[in-house]
Amino acid sequence: MGVHDAMYVLGGKWKIYIITGLLFGPMRYSELLKNITGISGKSLSRELREMELNLLIRRTVTGTSPVTVIYELTEYGESAKSIIGVLSEWGEEHRELIVRTK
Amino acid sequence: MGVHDAMYVLGGKWKIYIITGLLFGPMRYSELLKNITGISGKSLSRELREMELNLLIRRTVTGTSPVTVIYELTEYGESAKSIIGVLSEWGEEHRELIVRTK
Numbered sequence: 481m482g483v484h485d486a487m488y489v490l491g492g493k494w495k496i497y498i499i500t501g502l503l504f505g506p507m508r509y510s511e512l513l514k515n516i517t518g519i520s521g522k523s524l525s526r527e528l529r530e531m532e533l534n535l536l537i538r539r540t541v542t543g544t545s546p547v548t549v550i551y552e553l554t555e556y557g558e559s560a561k562s563i564i565g566v567l568s569e570w571g572e573e574h575r576e577l578i579v580r581t582k
Numbered sequence: 583m584g585v586h587d588a589m590y591v592l593g594g595k596w597k598i599y600i601i602t603g604l605l606f607g608p609m610r611y612s613e614l615l616k617n618i619t620g621i622s623g624k625s626l627s628r629e630l631r632e633m634e635l636n637l638l639i640r641r642t643v644t645g646t647s648p649v650t651v652i653y654e655l656t657e658y659g660e661s662a663k664s665i666i667g668v669l670s671e672w673g674e675e676h677r678e679l680i681v682r683t684k
Contacts, residue, residue, distance in 0.1 A: 481673070482671060482672070482673030482677070483598065483599070483602050483666060483669050484599075485674070485677050485680045485681075486673030487669070487673075490669075491598075496589055559672065559675075559676070562668050564585060566668045567588040568585045570664060570665055573661075574587070574658065574661070578588075581591075581635060581637055582590070
């Protein structure tokens with residue numbers, strides 16, 4: 481049950497990468513786009529909108545001119561750090577086998 | 583880096599569910615199809631083929647008549663149990679919030 485709930489909010493191709501990026505700190509849209517290899521602007525906008533609705537991230541529009549939009553993890557989003565950590569450990573532990581089967 | 587490698591073999595919509603299912607033990611194709619809500623036969627065949635190529639699962643054809651095809655996790659596939667465990671914990675811990683934002 482827990483796996484289904486987690487996958488409901490974290491599933492799909494890009495959310496894990498967006499959380500991994502934002503764990504380094506708040507980022508502008510353009511920084512996220514640059515940081516996540518292979519993601520299109522359209523996909524990034526859709527994933528960010530979903531993550532905002534699911535309360536994983538917060539979107540702040542600053543009063544600069546032009547306006548700047550900053551994305552950051554909420555406390556709830558930050559809690560996914562445990563999943564990112566285990567994924568990273570597992571990926572590194574099996575890197576040799578993963579690369580061999582690519 | 584580790585996250586990218588892990589996502590390379592575990593990413594996509596269904597692989598986490600297939601591993602979760604096979605953690606309970608070897609299964610026939612028809613059992614997997616029944617156990618994973620919403621997956622189509624086409625998607626299941628494709629995901630199983632990829633997972634076999636990535637050495638996460640083993641496919642055994644038994645000499646029964648008609649032939650039976652059994653899928654089971656390799657030791658490497660079984661090691662993803664740590665990720666499933668953390669996903670499950672996180673999902674249960676945040677179930678209330680996840681359900682509220684569905």
